Amino acid sequence: MIYQSIILILTLILASMNSSASFSKQNNSTVAYATSNSAAQNINVVTSVSPITNIIKNVGGNKIDLIGLVPEGVNSHTFELKPSDVIKVNNADLVVIDGLGLETNVEDIAEEARSKNTQLQVLKLGDNTITSDQWVFDFSFPAKEGDPNPHLWLNVAYAMKFANLTRDKLIEMDPQNAHYYTTNTDRYISLLKNLDKGIMQAVHTVPPENRKLITYHDSWAYFALRYNMTVIGAVQPSDFGEPTTQEVARIIDQIRSEKVPAIFASEVFPTGVVDQIAKEGNVTIVGTLSDDDLPGNPGNPEHSYVGMMLVNMENMLVPLGGNITALNGVDPKDTYLIS
Numbered sequence: 001m002i003y004q005s006i007i008l009i010l011t012l013i014l015a016s017m018n019s020s021a022s023f024s025k026q027n028n029s030t031v032a033y034a035t036s037n038s039a040a041q042n043i044n045v046v047t048s049v050s051p052i053t054n055i056i057k058n059v060g061g062n063k064i065d066l067i068g069l070v071p072e073g074v075n076s077h078t079f080e081l082k083p084s085d086v087i088k089v090n091n092a093d094l095v096v097i098d099g100l101g102l103e104t105n106v107e108d109i110a111e112e113a114r115s116k117n118t119q120l121q122v123l124k125l126g127d128n129t130i131t132s133d134q135w136v137f138d139f140s141f142p143a144k145e146g147d148p149n150p151h152l153w154l155n156v157a158y159a160m161k162f163a164n165l166t167r168d169k170l171i172e173m174d175p176q177n178a179h180y181y182t183t184n185t186d187r188y189i190s191l192l193k194n195l196d197k198g199i200m201q202a203v204h205t206v207p208p209e210n211r212k213l214i215t216y217h218d219s220w221a222y223f224a225l226r227y228n229m230t231v232i233g234a235v236q237p238s239d240f241g242e243p244t245t246q247e248v249a250r251i252i253d254q255i256r257s258e259k260v261p262a263i264f265a266s267e268v269f270p271t272g273v274v275d276q277i278a279k280e281g282n283v284t285i286v287g288t289l290s291d292d293d294l295p296g297n298p299g300n301p302e303h304s305y306v307g308m309m310l311v312n313m314e315n316m317l318v319p320l321g322g323n324i325t326a327l328n329g330v331d332p333k334d335t336y337l338i339s
């Protein structure tokens with residue numbers, strides 16, 4: 001009996017909470033409606049890798065609904081789309097990719113979706129940033145396989161172009177918010193300019209004879225061009241498998257003859273090969289460089305493209321004998337306005 005009374009009291013309390021909840025819900029409904037109404041007008045943007053997703057976020061802010069298809073920490077070169085990703089592409093207004101052969105699976109799905117939805121737009125940032133005479137073919141991206149090195153965003157000047165291209169496309173699709181997109185882009189470009197300048201200065205602190213990169217994953221081609229470094233080798237074969245014993249031996253020879261002080265592993269291609277090379281090549285320092293994965297967790301200020309570049313510079317330039325003092329004032333946090 002007591003038990004039943006308790007249940008009854010609890011039911012009454014819950015009922016009263018419910019009615020107050022439904023009251024406040026009703027109260028909020030105008031706000032919720034307004035939000036969902038404006039949310040309904042938000043452009044649905046689907047993109048690929050985390051650094052590009054973050055660049056787009058800094059331009060589109062809260063006027064776009066943004067989905068990055070490549071999960072954090074998954075390499076962008078061999079990732080596979082899930083059926084739910086296909087639905088996301090089908091529901092998109094705009095698909096933004098790097099291009100240059102990196103996300104051919106997303107391109108295929110987007111083309112298919114476009115046959116049903118002619119409004120769907122596809123923006124290839126990389127293809128619109130450089131022309132084919134500026135493509136770099138190299139160790140892991142040889143000319144005979146056709147696709148150039150796609151890692152344009154590690155060159156901050158190209159990241160600025162990515163932001164500008166995104167701004168122009170969003171303004172074209174959503175002219176009402178042109179001022180918002182322009183303001184965001186201006187704010188973000190000024191941060192990227194500081195980053196770019198800081199990297200230039202930090203690279204200058206590395207002794208000239210050490211401005212050489214041997215990496216596992218071959219992602220620094222366009223970075224090296226901008227900041228006057230030389231990529232002298234990459235360990236990873238073009239099929240993204242493990243290197244053969246001969247390939248490993250060749251890299252070890254190169255390390256010895258070029259006297260590089262450090263070699264670099266990749267965040268999304270964990271392998272023991274780099275440690276083996278470091279040991280046999282007498283290189284004591286192995287840094288880890290990242291081109292897909294943002295540091296920290298979502299919500300952390302450093303979980304951004306700029307944050308990723310700052311960590312990369314520390315992991316790259318300090319082992320090569322430089323310092324990153326010039327980057328001290330660069331704040332990694334997102335710059336878009338909440339409106």
Ligand SMILES: [Zn+2]
Pocket residue numbers: 076077151217219291292
């Ligand atoms: Zn990569």
